[in-house]
Amino acid sequence: MNEFQVIDSVMPDVPPPSADQLAAARERVLAATQVPPVSMARAGERSWTGMALVAAAVALVVGAVVAFVPRPVVEPVAVTPMQKLEAAAVRLAATPEAKGRYWRRDTEHVMRTKNGYGYKVEERAMEVLAFGPNREVYGWHEPVSSKPYTAEGLKAWRRDGSPKLCPARGCDKNMPAYSSVDLDLGLELADGLKPTLTELRSLPKDPAALRARLLESYNPQVAAEREPWLEGAASRLITSPATPGTRAAAYLLLANAPGIKVVDDIPGTFGLDGLALQYKAGQVVGQIVIDRRTGQLLGRQWLAPEGVDYGAEIVRKAGWSDVRPVPPTKCVRCTARL
C-alpha cells in the first residue's frame, strides 16, 4: 500500500448521496444547462443565490412585458453525431465492470448471401472468444441456421424441394463447431502489437495517450502505413477485454481517424440501432455501432454500395464472470494458451 492509498483508506469517507440528494443536484445543475448562456460566461463569478435572484427578476420582467414584445428567438443547440459519441464515450468510461476470472464475448454473425444456392439465404452463427486467468484462450464458431430470407427466396427454396440449408446446426455431426480465427489472434491488436492481458488492461484511457502508447509498437518495416495500422489496432481494442475507459478512448481515436466519420442514421435490418463509426473498405461500407445511451459496443454491420446492410456481427454479451467457458463437444483446437 503506497502513501496515497494509506491516506485514502485512513481518512474518513463520505456516504454516497441519497436518491433524493442526487435528484436535487441533477435538477439544479441540468436546469441551468438548458439556458443558452455562452455570453454569460462571467456568471461563473456569481453565487447560485445571486443567479437565482437575477433569474427570478428577469422572469418577472419578461412576464410583465411578454404581451408586448415578440418572443426572443432561442437558437437550438446543435448536437452533432460526434458530440453524441463524446457523451456515449464518457458514459462508457464511467461504467463499472463486473468482476470475474474469465472474460467472454458472444457474438452472433449474420450474413445474407446467395452462397451456393440460387436464392438468397440468411446464415447465422455464434462465435465465442474468451480469456482465462492462466493465459488460456477459448474460441469457437458454431453455425446455427441458414434460411431463405425474402418472399422470392422462400418461393425459390420451396420450388427446390425445401432442402436442408447448410451451414446450420446438425449439418456436420463430426464438427458441429470449429476453432475461430480470433483464437489464433488472441490479444493481438495489430502486426507487432500483442499485449498480455495485464498490459491490455493497463492501456491509457485518454485518446492522445492511447494513440501514443499504441504507436510505440508501430514498426514501418512490418506495417507500411501508420494510420491504417493504428485504426486496425483501435478497432480490435474496442472488442477486446480492455477497460471501459480504454475502449471509450479507442472510439474517439477511431472517430478522429482519416476516412472515418460518425453517423447517427443507420439501417437497422439486424436490430443494430445506435451511433456508428463509418468507414469504407473498397465498395463496402462498414459501420461500428455504439449504444447512444451506454456507450457499449452493439456490433458491426456492412452495407453494399447501394446502402443495403447485408451482414452483421451482433454482440450478444461481453464481460467478466467466474464461469469457465466450455467449448462444444467435438470442437477441435478450440482452446489454446496465449
Add this chain to the structure above:
Amino acid sequence: MRANKGVITAPDVFEAVFEAHYEEIRRYIGRRLDPDVAEDLAAETFLIAFRQRERFDSAVGGVRPWLYGIATNLIGRHRRAEVRRYRAMARTGPPPDDEGHDQRIVDRLSASVTVDRLAGALARLSKGERDVVLLIAYGGLGYDEVAAALRIASGTVASRLSRARTKLREVLG
C-alpha cells in the same frame, strides 16, 4: 476522458459529464471539507464547468482533471474551514463513520496510521501541497492530470509532492 476544445457545448453532452462524474466530485469535496457542504459545492462545480465549457481544452487535459481543478479552486475558498477540520480531527479523532464498514476499520488498523495523526500532518501542509497530495489520494489522478487540474507544470507537481512527502514522513513512515 478527453474531448476536443469546445465540444462540451451541448446540454446532453454536459448531462453525460454530470452523470459520469458528479458522485466522485462530491465525494472528493466531502472528504476535504464537510459532507454537509459537499452537495452544494459539487453542484457549484458543475455549474461553473457549464458556464466555462467554452474554455475547456482537451490539449490541457481530460474532463476529470478539469472538474477536479474547478472543485479544488472552490475548496480553496474554504481553506480555513478545511484546516480547522483537520485540526479538530487531530484533537478528537474522526467523525463517526456513517458506513460503519468493517473493512474500513480493518484497513485503518492495518495501515498502522491513525486519523488524528494524519489529519494533523495534512493540516501542516501548504494549500498547494495538500491539493497535489489529495488529488492523487482521493481523486486517483496521475501526476500529469494533477498538473492539468491545477494548471501548473509537472515539475511543480513533483516538487510539491516531494515537500509534502517530507512533511508526512513522520506519520506515514
